[in-house]
Amino acid sequence: MSNLMPLPHDYQQQLDYKVNQLSQRLAPFNAPELQVFASAPEHYRMRAEFRVWHEGDELYFIMFDKQTKEKYRVDQLPAANQLINSLMPAILDFVRDRPTLRSKLFQVDFLTSTTNEAVISLLYHRQLDEQWQADAASLREHLQQYGKVSLIGRARKQKLVLGNEAVYESLQVAGTTYLFEQVENSFTQPNAGINEAMLSWAHEKSQALSGDLLELYCGNGNFSIPLAGQFKRVLATEISKTSVYSAQTNIALNKTDNVTVVRLAAEEVTQAINGERVFRRLEGIELTEFDCKTVLVDPPRAGLDAATLAMVARYPNIIYISCNPETLADNLTYLSDTHDIEHAALFDQFPFTEHTEAGVVLRQR
């Protein structure tokens, strides 16, 4: 998790600061005024990871200051949702006097949903045995008073699951409720409220678009499924096997019948579209049958590689979701030769951190 910005501490001030920064970055590209989506100022994070510090009979959660690298004790995390804040002391109180659960426990990861489900991963520097399983089952039982809790014990080459490996998140987009499986240890948007805002924005901006949609970096189908109704068909692609399986589960869960997901890296999609390479993973999918007039990209912080950028620039409409304004601006330097920014938005996905999430819709001139 990112560290706090030194200044400002007031929610609106930190948002104003980011709006100003992003507006300046987009100014060279004649971007329209930013549409700004504010986060809840507290309890917005659905995920959190903590190191565990052992000190004599005491144990507590710690985090590290990004700048000073100093550890600091964390009993409650205002950024995290109520469920994580309730589970934090409940776990430590239970584990403290139980050596099988406590010994060599070095990290606890929380993945939760607005539907009050949680998958908690307990990471150990030792192998887990039957006694651990029995005590973990008691811990899980104890935690049910807070929500629908599953536990995963992880150690070297070991993974023991008590319950589920995923939570089921419910998201409202343009009056429709979508259900998403979100799997432990794979990418999911951390701020559920802002995720809904982002999906609603992309949904609204897709209203006027036609034809099919090509999507790169689709994750678990987070955009693909809510946007499917705005296009004839969606061809969604993603590098991670777990996320592709999850996207397929989510397509079935939401009874979406016009989305095809393929496990392909963005670089591979580009090679396939350019006719440079044939992929067995594309067997049965005729790329030329898709009439994609729009491409949606939501890359990691590095942004788009050069070949993908050139491929994307050939589409009339580009929806670009970015978690790094610096690489977004780099990529826009190229895209602005052929496209204008029609819409721009700031989503405060990561309040009180230096990170900014942005969305732009580009139209070919």
Ligand SMILES: C[S@@+](CC[C@H](N)C(=O)[O-])C[C@H]1O[C@@H](n2cnc3c(N)ncnc32)[C@H](O)[C@@H]1O
């Ligand atoms: C910022 S996340 C967005 C995921 C999804 N759009 C969402 O809203 O949840 C970026 C995604 O890109 C995937 N990814 C990373 N590198 C990739 C690559 N070279 N090609 C395709 N996908 C990649 C990651 O696995 C991750 O799911």
